[in-house]
Amino acid sequence: MSLLVVESAGMQTTVQDFGREGFGVLGVSASGAADAVALRLGNLLLENKPGMPALEMTLTGGTFLFPDGAVICLAGANFGARMDGKDLELWRPHAILPGEKVAMGATRDFARCYLCVAGGVGGVEFLGSVSTHLLSGLGGWEGRALRKGDVLQIGRLEKNIRRRKLRPGVLDTLKPEKKLRVTRGPQFDWFAEEARRTLAGGEFLVSEESNRMGLRLDGPRLATRVKAEMISEGTPAGAIQVTPSGQAIILFVEQQTTGGYPKIANVIGADLHCVGQLRPRDTIRFEEVSLEAARELWIEQQKLLGSEERLFA
């Protein structure tokens, strides 16, 4: 095994893979990468399995020392990564010589950057995934965000990495948008006509109080016309629930698995990765699409992400 030494961690850096979906009966949410598309592409560029664990950095990156060397790929947001005074380009493999450091700063565009390593990043498995679940302190590196001085194991290089490149156009197709497409939520009918219009046409601001559990939205309030108390029920990822004060919250990867607030809409599967790239103070909009359209977009995205020929030059 080779090592990765954390010299500085960044704002919130955790070990993430594709998460542990399927444990709703135990009350455990899937967790996993906030931008699963970026994680997948970063891993595939290294010829890793698509869901290999990587470091997920949030808004600011860290400085990492590789005493034994490694081959890495940065995917997602641009945190201005540098090695030995040279810029490290996103979306391509880089050889790190033993003893070299990779240093990152604040984001220049989106919220999350993935540091993928050929052979993956080590972590403790919980329910079949090494994804860190911060609320319960389980999985990943000691169930918490990384701190200065942590030493993680990383995969050892077993073969030469080809200089893989994404085809032109792939990143444009998968670019994180700030207009999120949604389908109607299960309590859509509970909302007043005005609230439905506001959702369709209004601008919302991602609040500072946003994390992997959920993104709180400032801006217009969404009023219900039904005043009935809702019975708690299961909540899907991307559900837009509305609190009694009218504030909308997008439930995200580390969400509670049930909730008692009415849900006006739900971000479509093909746009969930965009939610993971939203920063506090970003302005966002919603656009309603039909279930059928959402499903077609999901199938199309899955086909693209599953096709090496379409992804790589």
Place this chain on the structure above:
Amino acid sequence: MRFQAASDQALLVYLGEEIGAAAHERVVQLLRLLQQEPIAWLRNIQPAYCSLLITFDATVVDHPEVQAKLSEYESRAEKIPVGKARLVELPVCYGGEFGPDLDDVATQRGLQPEKLVELHFARTYRAYFLGFAPGFAYLGDLAEEIAPPRLETPRREVAAGSVGIAGRQTAVYPLATPGGWRLIGRTPLEIFRKDRDPMGLIAIGDHVRFRPITRAEFLAARRA
């Protein structure tokens, strides 16, 4: 039985419209059948009081197909024996340092703290579902006389084993997490351990009783 699309990849199945044993037994029966005869495209099941949220692989099936399959399962689910629920007994040391909200809630409801405690342990509760954190079981129904609102500001950290009440529900915090329920006591048992099988002491459908213990008994149990 009522269906409602929840997302482009999830469908809500309602088996009743109110909190209670009848609807919940149907939830548990359908859940058991889905566990006994797993469906390849089914990605996740999130049961609750009177519904199940079914997440499916949308590259394989669409909502009408999922609905048809679940209707077929539900038509057979009522024959699934519910059996006698497992009874889980949890010792609890009420009040003092372990139940910092006991006196407040009692005062608000015009009760002696001892009376509130008695009303809490006198009942057998049903584990409706798990949520919030691994191993956190929503137990109901709490006696109306002692049902408090949640805290205005949740605590940043609640100790593992803390027994909380909120609305018509009670629960034991399995892990040290933030929490907004009113704390009235603590159990010395480890509700959730990831190196144990099963990890959680309480599962959906279980019956749960609380048994009052003294502080000395609590400390002795912790040492054991």
